[in-house]
Amino acid sequence: MTIDKKNGDFAVLEKQIMFIKEVEGLKSVLREAWGSSGRRESTAEHCWRLTLLAGLLAPSFEVDLSKTLMMCLVHDLGELYIGDISAASNPDEGEKHEAEEKDAKRVLSLLPESQAEELFKLWLEYNENRTTEARLVKALDKAETIIQHNQGENPPDFDYEFNLDYGKQYFSENPLLQELRKLLDHDTNMHIKA
Numbered sequence: 319m320t321i322d323k324k325n326g327d328f329a330v331l332e333k334q335i336m337f338i339k340e341v342e343g344l345k346s347v348l349r350e351a352w353g354s355s356g357r358r359e360s361t362a363e364h365c366w367r368l369t370l371l372a373g374l375l376a377p378s379f380e381v382d383l384s385k386t387l388m389m390c391l392v393h394d395l396g397e398l399y400i401g402d403i404s405a406a407s408n409p410d411e412g413e414k415h416e417a418e419e420k421d422a423k424r425v426l427s428l429l430p431e432s433q434a435e436e437l438f439k440l441w442l443e444y445n446e447n448r449t450t451e452a453r454l455v456k457a458l459d460k461a462e463t464i465i466q467h468n469q470g471e472n473p474p475d476f477d478y479e480f481n482l483d484y485g486k487q488y489f490s491e492n493p494l495l496q497e498l499r500k501l502l503d504h505d506t507n508m509h510i511k512a
Contacts (some may be wrong), residue, residue: 329431337428347397350404352470368462386451393444396422413476457495460485468505481506
């Protein structure tokens with residue numbers, strides 16, 4: 319999407335900036351993960367590191383890099399208004415998806431219609447886990463979370479055993495992801511033994 323400067327059409331830019339201002343709220347949405355300093359992590363911090371992880375690993379997979387990176391950035395837009403609903407709390411997945419979809423549509427409605435539709439399709443593709451890019455991002459989303467759990471300065475009652483089953487099904491179809499999962503499980507087991 320481009321801006322037609324001849325006609326002075328800056329409405330697109332204004333909508334994009336409005337959207338960027340709104341999603342700043344993801345910097346304040348806290349997750350059930352702690353940083354190495356003991357501070358709870360935000361959804362925005364998780365999305366940033368997931369995107370960096372995907373950028374590092376994507377060349378080893380047959381994926382569209384641009385699509386993969388954008389999917390990482392939008393995958394948690396549905397947490398902007400309702401917050402992060404931790405998988406450890408065993409939420410009703412149907413209700414969670416419905417609430418997150420409503421919120422993703424809400425924030426995306428600030429964008430020009432064609433861009434909103436494009437990003438919503440990407441968000442939905444991730445959630446439906448139906449493409450190579452979505453399956454990679456799903457696995458890496460779980461991986462980044464487990465890495466953070468194992469790296470963070472967690473509360474004394476933190477349940478490391480949760481990590482051993484968390485998202486395991488997303489790592490099964492690719493040898494590199496299987497190896498990544500072995501590394502993650504090794505780190506988790508080290509915490510359990512400690």
